[in-house]
Amino acid sequence: MTKSCVSRLLKNRRGDGLVEYALIYLLFFTVFYGVIEFGRTVASFNILAGATREAGRYAVVHGGASGNLADEAKLLSVVRQWALVLDPSAITVTATWTPVSAPAGGTVLVQSQYRLTPFSGIFGGVLTLRSSSQMVISR
Numbered sequence: 081m082t083k084s085c086v087s088r089l090l091k092n093r094r095g096d097g098l099v100e101y102a103l104i105y106l107l108f109f110t111v112f113y114g115v116i117e118f119g120r121t122v123a124s125f126n127i128l129a130g131a132t133r134e135a136g137r138y139a140v141v142h143g144g145a146s147g148n149l150a151d152e153a154k155l156l157s158v159v160r161q162w163a164l165v166l167d168p169s170a171i172t173v174t175a176t177w178t179p180v181s182a183p184a185g186g187t188v189l190v191q192s193q194y195r196l197t198p199f200s201g202i203f204g205g206v207l208t209l210r211s212s213s214q215m216v217i218s219r
Contacts, residue, residue, distance in 0.1 A: 143217035
């Protein structure tokens with residue numbers, strides 16, 4: 081190649097901007113989507129943790145002496161009531177009373193989990209978020 085041919089190729093750069101723009105556009109929106117998905121995951125976990133704590137509070141005041149004993153079905157409805165923006169069918173709740181009869185002074189452990197489905201499969205499959213709350217039964 082001659083010097084004039086090389087200089088002509090270097091001057092003819094029409095389309096470089098389009099390629100650079102496409103690469104930056106792709107990178108920017110991938111990072112932007114990742115930030116949104118991460119924020120959605122953190123928000124879902126915070127909502128689940130708050131709802132689990134409210135179910136623990138419900139179980140604490142509905143012990144064996146309250147006359148209206150809490151069970152897993154009631155605790156599930158409490159979690160679903162507090163977790164308004166989460167998919168209710170993806171929430172599961174388990175509760176463990178120690179001792180089993182749930183008298184005042186015993187403890188209750190409420191564990192909940194939520195299966196979070198990302199908007200797309202770019203960052204993996206279904207995430208399982210878990211939260212627990214343990215409290216002393218007051219009545």
